Amino acid sequence: MDTIGILGAGAMGSGIAQVAAAAGHQVVMCDHLAPALHKCTKNIQITLKQLVDKGKLSDADAYALNSRIRFSDHMSDFKDCTMVIEAIAEDMEAKQISFKSMEAVVAENAILASNTSSLSISAMGANLKHPERVIGIHFFNPAPLMRLVEIIPAIQTSPEIADKAYQLVTSWGKIAVQAKDTPGFIVNRVARPYYGEALRILEEGIADEVTIDWAMQTLGGFKMGPFELMDFIGNDINYTVTETVFRAFYFDPRYKPSFTQKRLKDAHYWGRKTGRGFYDYREGAAPRALPNTDSQLGDYILKRILAMLINEAAEALYLRIATRDDIEKAMVYGVNYPKGLLTWADEIGIAEIVRIMDTLYVEYLEDRYRCCSLLRKMANDGTQFFDN
Ligand SMILES: NC(=O)c1ccc[n+]([C@@H]2O[C@H](COP(=O)([O-])OP(=O)(O)OC[C@H]3O[C@@H](n4cnc5c(N)ncnc54)[C@H](O)[C@@H]3O)[C@@H](O)[C@H]2O)c1
Numbered sequence: 001m002d003t004i005g006i007l008g009a010g011a012m013g014s015g016i017a018q019v020a021a022a023a024g025h026q027v028v029m030c031d032h033l034a035p036a037l038h039k040c041t042k043n044i045q046i047t048l049k050q051l052v053d054k055g056k057l058s059d060a061d062a063y064a065l066n067s068r069i070r071f072s073d074h075m076s077d078f079k080d081c082t083m084v085i086e087a088i089a090e091d092m093e094a095k096q097i098s099f100k101s102m103e104a105v106v107a108e109n110a111i112l113a114s115n116t117s118s119l120s121i122s123a124m125g126a127n128l129k130h131p132e133r134v135i136g137i138h139f140f141n142p143a144p145l146m147r148l149v150e151i152i153p154a155i156q157t158s159p160e161i162a163d164k165a166y167q168l169v170t171s172w173g174k175i176a177v178q179a180k181d182t183p184g185f186i187v188n189r190v191a192r193p194y195y196g197e198a199l200r201i202l203e204e205g206i207a208d209e210v211t212i213d214w215a216m217q218t219l220g221g222f223k224m225g226p227f228e229l230m231d232f233i234g235n236d237i238n239y240t241v242t243e244t245v246f247r248a249f250y251f252d253p254r255y256k257p258s259f260t261q262k263r264l265k266d267a268h269y270w271g272r273k274t275g276r277g278f279y280d281y282r283e284g285a286a287p288r289a290l291p292n293t294d295s296q297l298g299d300y301i302l303k304r305i306l307a308m309l310i311n312e313a314a315e316a317l318y319l320r321i322a323t324r325d326d327i328e329k330a331m332v333y334g335v336n337y338p339k340g341l342l343t344w345a346d347e348i349g350i351a352e353i354v355r356i357m358d359t360l361y362v363e364y365l366e367d368r369y370r371c372c373s374l375l376r377k378m379a380n381d382g383t384q385f386f387d388n
Helices: 011-022 034-053 059-067 092-105 121-125 159-171 192-203 209-219 226-233 235-248 259-266 295-318 324-334 341-348 350-364 373-381
Strands: 003-007 026-030 069-072 083-086 111-114 134-139 148-153 175-178
Touching (some): 011 026, 011 069, 011 134, 034 059, 034 069, 059 069, 083 092, 111 121, 134 159, 148 159, 159 175, 175 324, 209 226, 209 295, 226 235, 295 341, 324 341, 341 350
Parallel strands (some): 003 083
């Protein structure tokens, strides 16, 4: 079986190493920092022990999986790898330097992949001798548990490499979708309004955090409300992704970050991991306020956020970022949405989504609320995303 290299032994690298080793591959895990390698070794051992304790893995399988992962502080150990997945810090210069070093070591036909969440894959391959073998393979956190993987061919990537990457991650039990090399790919682009519109509703004083979370969770069926989710992801990370997407889209107001979240980031109110975020997680913290369960208010919040999400999904389809089915799968398996957004649009009615968007646009006169032309055309033609 092929040997897989992983560069970067952090949260993502260790998860991906575990996935590849579980599928039977030999894995070479490389990091430039010895403490990072040490921590990764420990984390993988802890995770495997938990799986054994829960009865999900036998002792022998855990031992075999663990022994398939080799740790190294030098990229020359990638020489026998048929694919290397880069998962170092989100920094284009560092990634470009790493890709050059990887190319110097691996065989001519080895695939060089990046797990970047937001950077251009085309730029990563630009200075290489063989940019046609560079591709984005975007796992979600935690990689062993999240089923979605976005495959992102760069403009230089050969179709065979994209096919190989697709087949490989599918053989690892993942659900693969293909996205164009554009900011945020599918999930990190389409999901932005879940946070951004919730923050806007909060900032305008229409409802507080608990009420918005209640509306999205209880009425909408989302696993977590937006504020609970931002606290879970970390306001530092979630804010940075929004800001990166906003810049990458040439400051499109649809992706505008929020000062409320920026201040939380500045204050290190990052959420669960620092004890405080939108909510207080410290021991002895006062109980959360109760939501305002007025059904009209709840319905307004849910419809407004949902319409913005659907508008974003429709725009991604309209601009051919991904296929209809891949957009649906991406939101269900990448962020656990209760159903695909385009399916949801059909259920609510395309004309109703257009009406909500237009009402917001007329109220605010902001480009942020412009309705996707695909939705408008569909409403005029009386068509749906899916046949009944
Ligand atoms: N954390 C997430 O939720 C998540 C989800 C999907 C994708 N990503 C992407 O995955 C990548 C890694 O993210 P992470 O959260 O695992 O980061 P992390 O900070 O946990 O780990 C990065 C690791 O890379 C190592 N490293 C940095 N520069 C290096 C170099 N030049 N050579 C070798 N090793 C180097 C660091 O020592 C560290 O161990 C980023 O591109 C990120 O955008 C992150």
